[in-house]
Amino acid sequence: MSKYWFKRLISVLVSTAFIPVSAANIAEISVSECKAMATAGVMSAAAPVQCDRLRQVLFDYIDFQGQQHNNGSIIVMDAVAPYIATIFERLYILKFPINKAQPIRHYQGDDDLSMADNNTSAFNYRPIAGKRSLSIHAYGLAVDINPKQNPFVEFGEQGSANFKPENGAKYANRMQFRYGKDQRQGFAEDVISTFADNGFLYWGGFWNTPIDYQHFQVSRNMANLMAAMSADNAAQFFAHYVQWYRTCKTSYPAAYAEHKVSDYTHYLENKLNSESLHKTFKLSPASVITAMQKALPLQTATMCIKK
Template sequence: MTARPRKRRPGRPAMRALLACLGLSMLLHPAPSLAALDAAACGRLQKSGVIGAGAPVGCDRLSVVRFPYVDFSGVHHDDGEIMVLAAVAPEVGQLFRRLHQRGFPLAHARLIDHYHGDDAASMQDNNTSAFNNRQITGGGPPSLHAYGLAIDINPLQNPFVQPDRQGVVRVSPPAATNYLNRLAARPGKPARPGMAESVKALFAEYGFTVWGGYWDAPIDYQHFQFSRGFAEKLAALPAPAARQLYLQRLDRLRRCLQPRPEASAGTTCALD
């Protein structure tokens, strides 16, 4: 009997190419997972002050998105977590998966109860976060974080800048001044890893069309959110209806964001 030649196994480069051709990139970039809040998790949020009786949405309307990410040293982590309104959680998972695929670095991605609801402590730790039942900075109505519809990314690379009446500029966190120019502004600042400008279009694709980097005072480079009007609509609806409304708006938004030859450079997508 003639011996059959042994089949050669493809090497690693060939295997990676094969996986890509088969559409199995999920093996290299695992899909994020979603988890509803159980009674124990809700209790921890209440105890830490992250959520209370006056929150625009309750524990039953929130989901935790778990995802992998890469840090600024190139180290991969599989323990990233962010809490958002359940109606948008699957798409937020897609958003963070695409950030991972791009190699966009995150310093940390921990739930705000890790910092007992202290936004300043979370910023100081350069933590990426979303839900936190608090007012807007300086007082007033609930922040969009209280709806689970705002995300802050890399506060050190994307600081919060607030001028006072005397013209003195407060930068949070303080170490973030290295990511501003001498006028405490951003235009023309050379791009560096983790800065929000490179992903603002990606956030917009998932409904986070409001970027704090466009504001005049304060300027909040780390902050992406939904419009307040639409957030209030989602919070007022039952969960299934909120999910349906979000998906309908997302479809309109993405069709609006598609390049059109006849559209002028200043065209915006005002859907609310």
Template sequence: MAAASALRRLTLALLLAGMALQAAAVPGLDSQQCALLKQHVLQPGAPVDCPQLQVVRFSYLDFDQVRHDDGEIMVMAAVAPQVKALFDELFKRRFPLARARLMEHYQGNDDASMADNNTSAFNDRPITGGGAVSLHAYGLAIDINPLQNPYVRRDAQGRLAYSPPAGQAFGERIAGRAGSSEQVVELFAQHGFLTWGGDWKKPIDYQHFQVSRKLAERLAKLPAPQARQLFESTVVAYRACRAGHGGKPKDRKVCAAAAG
């Protein structure tokens, strides 16, 4: 009984927080933003369209701990309140970001964005090295500090290859290094991004956080209010699992699999 009551309180608190955060996130794309997106990033046949996307604006600290108030990231509108809360928490923790610009600034070129050490989300493109659509094309994947958190694969000769190439300097993972994704894996999970590319074996994608593909496909098919409710329910389930409601606290990966 006590566990169930605690879970209900957690659910109510989270939903109320989500409602408050809706006012903080920027409204959906206007016609000018949509036209710009279609010119540079959004292609016909994409899994989502302009009405399903939202720009979240936030403040961040760079690697010199200088404040910037021009941070922007585009995500599916259903997850925007949680993304706003996530980046506000990164700011409170003084977690550095080199920059955060929309992919229109790079004409949707992921290599150019990574070379600029840009933190980003929505980009209508296939997965790196494959033909399937990326979770970025749903606005449900976030890449942070690509230089400090490179994408790592083996080339045809079996040698390690890094994206961006300068990320090779950060291939050896050092605990506590400024801007490293390892420090914020749990924070991203607490806000619904339950999958971290650093857990993968090949390729390894240290910069990358996402929801599951199954959840992404469900969210893309739902009207905005229902999509937001579904996403919030995964956040509630993950947090309850980690907190141990109804039993002992469980491992991050176990809770991620159960929630999303």
């Protein structure tokens, strides 16, 4: 080997020596874990998905002090587990800091306690805060990340703002780089594209009121549909959904940078002349599955971009 190529090899080895490597693992929910979830009030027989449709994603993460941890754990629906694993592997590579990540049963299902502990979590059988309808967390199809840095904000009638957790109020200003101040990290804005590239297009930071900076989810239509499907069909649907988004984003980057997204669900609804894919599935499962099992078409601007 020439001196030149030897030096090149050493250069490559040195440059890659400090690149973090993470390997997320996916596990079924054990009987004991399922019982613990039920005891903590996180799981119920009334939940739209039961333990057999949930998976635990175990992953490495880096905290705000730059320390590595190998005990990250989050529980999600089976169909999305590989994509959630990819998300957290990507966050690790990016050195995006996470304060803590453990299933919410450790907080007896109390979302306020989990947020106060700045805990990243997903599945929790509960309603939307202050409402009766189920949260998308109850399907294992929503993720809350770094609640302190990405608080939930409600507005009163007179315009007053209520932050959850309370110490999240210091992050009301969403600027990461501020004159004379240290850079702030762990903001959800940094990972919008990572979540979207893996099927979680809906970010609570896009909402008018309340604003939920920590929250990423799929649509309610999708959540109901995937919960009603078999595990295999839900996995196939979500794989097509992600593939559709990635292909459209590659073809029309400017439109997708502005979040003008017409997704795979909209495509199937148009194809089936349906107002709601979930409702159509309830009436005629075979029609949705047949349409879903066909190869994806050549995606045009009309199909990809929402006007």
